[in-house]
Amino acid sequence: MKITKNKRREFLKTAGSSALFTALGTSFFSSCSEAEETIDEISDDEKTEENTETSVGFTVDGSVYTIDLNHPSFSSLKIQGGWKRFDQGAMLIVNVGQNIIRAFTSVCPHAGCRTSWGYSNNNFRCGCHGALFNNQGSVLSAPGGTGDLDSYTAVIENNTLIVSK
Ligand code: FES
Secondary structure, rough: OOOOOHHHHHHHHHOOHHHHHHHHHHHHHHHHHHHHHHHHHOOOOOHOOOOOOOOOEEEEEEEEEEEOOOOOOHHHHHHOOEEEEEEEHOOOEEEEOOEEEEEOOOOOOOOOOOOOEEOOOOEEEEEOOOOOEEOOOOEEEEOOOOOOOEEEEEEEEOOEEEOOO
């Protein structure tokens, strides 16, 4: 269990030191030193890192991905025809021009391959068995019974792409 600095301070304020020593004896000192070790592990940088832009170019809040299009990992999406297989979000993302970026699942609806995707001539191709989808996610050719790619809402705001799954 991690104890933050504020919780520890609050605990010490409300307990009162003399009552605390009487009640807990030496065990107080041992548990206090464990708490100190835990506090040392939580740096200010670590606390703020959770809620700020990361070095990987995206943040995720529930099912919403906020992607920095200026980050080298995503800058290919700034030009028409640029695309990316975004494994952390299990997505295929493509710039189809006219300031429109689309996002789809990277889980192939045929048999679930995720990492064999290619993109050319405005189509996605799954390398596992050759399924072909257009840049709207519609299946063009595939083994029998294969449906379209699930698509997600993708909105561009300045140099940020927000994808909601
Ligand atoms: S899993 Fe993609 S074509 Fe079979």
